[in-house]
Amino acid sequence: MKHSAPETLRAAQQASATDVSALAEQLRKDAEPYALATVVRTISVTAAKAGAKAVIAADGHIAGGWIGGGCARSAVIKAAKAAIEDGEPKLISLQPEDLLAELGVEAGDNRQGVQFARNMCPSQGTMDIFVEPVLPRPKLVILGASPVAVALAQQGPNIGFECIAHASLEDLKTFPQECEVKDGFDIPENSNAERYLAVSTQGRGDLAALESALAANSKHIAFVGSHRKIAHLKSKLREKGISDESLERIDGPAGLDLGAITPEEIALSILAELVMVRRKGQRGTDVHHI
CATH class of the missing domain: 3.40.50.720 (NAD(P)-binding Rossmann-like Domain)
Structure with a gap:
């Protein structure tokens, strides 16, 4: 049976979520620090939808999962490395430049716990991504x-x-x-x-x-x-x-x-x-x- 593009994408995301869980458990057992990035909200057209997850290693590479293309990657990796370093979770709001201007913020600003980043992709959608550090127990x-x-x-x-x-x-x-x-x-x-x-x-x-x-x-x-x-x-x-x-x-x-x-x-x-x-x-x- 042939699947439509949206169905194929949903299936891929579900498989990705399973892989992320297994990978996160293995990293925990190996006492390896990592960050779990979760898309919590999207507005307009975005590649990843709410619930998409990725595991980001301490050196910044995406070890597993998927949170969309290059539009979100650099901002999320930067936040993940910072979260692993200081042990504090981050909330990233990726928005097109015109929406940032409407809010009176610039890329890199931190307002009330939200870090803003610019979405330079043609889709011009908005994504909010929660980045949680997972550090080995002492x-x-x-x-x-x-x-x-x-x-x-x-x-x-x-x-x-x-x-x-x-x-x-x-x-x-x-x-x-x-x-x-x-x-x-x-x-x-x-x-x-x-x-x-x-x-x-x-x-x-x-x-x-x-x-x-x-x-x-x-x-x-x-x-x-x-x-x-x-x-x-x-x-x-x-x-x-x-x-x-x-x-x-x-x-x-x-x-x-x-x-x-x-x-x-x-x-x-x-x-x-x-x-x-x-x-x-x-x-x-x-x-x-x-």
């Missing part, structure tokens, strides 16, 4: 299997952290099922997601865990232990050739001073500190230790 990498480490793995997912626990094979069974577990302290050097490291080894591989933590890219390294213990371990690490600049990355004793006593309370104080580090500057003010 990872809480736990080294050690102490009671505090287990409590961190139990509490971390409740505040948005994806937990990965590194410990000896026989100790990994103590962690909750939702926590990914790894035998030993080998941490990949880099990660697409923000990583926050918590070392809670309690004398079982302290130096090995800290060396691994220092070799990995992360936003924060928290060590569960006393000032005296941290000073001793830093001295040992210094003897192994690790620079003072690197050793300054170790923050300890870990956690905010909440008067915590139990492992669960200590874990809570550490997570509170990690949230503080993660959100620093996002509310327009600096944060300080209590």
Whole structure:
């Protein structure tokens, strides 16, 4: 049976939407940042209609889906890269020059959360496109299997952290099922997601865990232990050739001073500190230790 042009286009868009969903899920699993662009409104003749979607990778290329031709592409890619960079969604209104003039705006203007762009295509239609950044969940990498480490793995997912626990094979069974577990302290050097490291080894591989933590890219390294213990371990690490600049990355004793006593309370104080580090500057003010 032969399909008409509109029916063929609708079928292509439906297939595209299916592909976009599968691609987005795969990128999420791979911890790859991307932006999802969705056409939310069209006026007059436009190639894409409301509901059309595209996945845009961090480098700006359209990884899958479709939101129309070149008229929309450059403005959407620019917005997508900015959204991935700052983590904020964007609403783009692509309009012909005469309509922009009627609104008293120019291409590039931002009014009440709407970014305006000029449609230079012959169709002279209007498209509003919502661009949403999808960033990997921050990872809480736990080294050690102490009671505090287990409590961190139990509490971390409740505040948005994806937990990965590194410990000896026989100790990994103590962690909750939702926590990914790894035998030993080998941490990949880099990660697409923000990583926050918590070392809670309690004398079982302290130096090995800290060396691994220092070799990995992360936003924060928290060590569960006393000032005296941290000073001793830093001295040992210094003897192994690790620079003072690197050793300054170790923050300890870990956690905010909440008067915590139990492992669960200590874990809570550490997570509170990690949230503080993660959100620093996002509310327009600096944060300080209590």
